[in-house]
Amino acid sequence: MKTTRYSSSRQKACQPCSNAKAKCDRKTEICSRCATRGLSCVYPSSTPVVAQNTTNTGGKPEINVQPQPSISKNISIDTILPDLSSTASVCSLPQDANVANPGNSPLDFSNLELVCPINADDINMRWMRSYIPLPEQIPKAYSTATVTFIRRVLKSYSAVAVRSRGIPPFIHPLQMTVKSASPLATCLSLVRICDNLLPGSDEAVAGVLMREMQYLYMQRTTYDDMTLLSAFQAYLIYSMVLFFQLGRVTDSFLRQAVIALQELACSSSRQGLLCVAEQLPTRPKWEAWIVTEAKRRSLYTMYLFDSVLSAQDGLPVYLGTELRGLFAPGSKTLWHAQSRQDWETVYNRHLVDWAGKGFQIDELWPITAALDDAEVVQRRTRMDRWLENLDEFGVMIYAVTSSTHGD
Template structure:
């Protein structure tokens, strides 16, 4: 016997969407709205369901999130146990949530429901990441072959320097204009991430590809979106959600492999930036403890290596190894700048990060933005030819050593000029800060 003709079509929404008077896509297994919130999804018997929003009705424009919205959104995004949870990167529901960050992609339809703060994998939606043409499906982040040219343990103790200065350390005398410049730049990193317009320039684009996105960073890029357009009075709830995830990240970081540890380091830094610049936790004691934890995370991440073995041998490394090493260095430099902002806020001195001496300055725009392995390897071959003695080091942007003679000073300036020919916005920012602070 056939089912009644309208028995299914009249059931417009699941029980939860019907109660909330929200649009329900009636996706098999669990609708999108319930999946985002980690809620069970059930349908009332035919004829018993309350009226939901019909498929052809217009939905409301996106509105600021209230405190209940924040807590509901966090339910489906925060991990419930350890790092052994499924990643949710293949369209599966997991403790990290099945939502994926929008990145630079913006919806063409401006009528977006309040709950649609993240895009959820949908078999009917085309894959926005071209993989085969770019060869990104072949990226392999195992066996990276990295080494350390510095003593990374000094990174974890940096917070002590402002209270127990090491003899001979040089104080960085930031002009007020440079402190304000760093503040505005770092604030823009937090804002672009919260709004889903992209990622900070210390996160490589390959790290955001769904198949390669690691859980700590995946959760972060989704979770900070709850801080966009908050209603007055909701900041406390958003702060609690972020701080809880930061505690979870720090407690679990000893169980991560090198690539997950990089993602955790980057995520923890993003959370800290959002707390300070977006949620206004300027004098929050939690943030001071978070900086200590962040420096410990930076130390642990750096132990896996900051330089490719092939880089040291003046040879072309594997693209994957270079991406991890460059992302680590950029994240380190950003953390040091953020540390200087927090110290200035507290009226404490900032010391030159001499423990980073010898690390490569940020790479060229063409290397960092290369979209294919062939493009990157070709660009790196040109880089090796242009820099036979090795690329610019971060300490070459610091004050000129007093024992450097005139030819040495000229050579150093020429190397900086050559480096500036192809830097991206991150390199330009580093140069602006160091040049206006140290001269040269």
């Protein structure tokens, strides 16, 4: 007899429905409530699967997590995390995370034809520029209000994950439909232990997250492009949860983790940040656009988080000029398209509206003296068109750049 997905648990509802005390119809793959909300439909496992430890073959600094001696002897990790192992990675937990994809042909994330139009190595070295700046670097003068705004927005992204209220807006829901999303699905399940922590358990919980981060970093050379993107996004979420939810504001591990995070971002970016079709310009595959848009949004989120950490440490913050030429966050209708046909229709209109040249992130940066009056007017007209159809992520990016650089 075939084993069902519910055989390992006596719970009659998935975790999100159980937390919300809502009725769960327990449909195959994903229940209706989780499908409509884009939630990770996860059922607890009674027999956790433990992944084997691996060795670090990369040449970068290894992230070492030492035992936490300050953990209370009266608190066990089983009390905090009853269904997951505390001694190794939990990446091999069963993957039930999915979203509804009604009326669509199967998603195919192979042969995406992507290109990286920037020098990705500059992303990897960004952490160093705060200590050894280059002459061509442009400082950003964030006001206290702007830094506070960024902190609160990023904190809300980590809270969304911790409280299982959906996914942060730099993750596309359809990423969760493929097996390569395993690191991300595990992350969205694991960080829920940070909600309603038991008194004195924060050190133990932080240790669990840090060990998972170390595992992701050690495995980085084994990932394909989609899994690498998932690992990068998961590492970013873990880092923000440590900082915003667990209060690891001055933790040396987090500063070391930023180096690893930027290396993951660099490796993912090398695999492509732009669809080849977008350079022609023609309409790319839906899957290709999903991947590149998610990568760019994740990059922008990481850069903002890096700015928060630099401001926290009293270090200068510099404009991410290495990202020049990348597209700004895409439109709300493209990002939230529910079917391939809907997305293709919207993208065809997008090609007409932008006459083959999409709005780029550097068009939100300071206006230089090299632009004449006509070019300034054209730039502001393009910005107005871009603002017409933004989701909350795009609005946040505009708010930060506008308050920092002006119009």
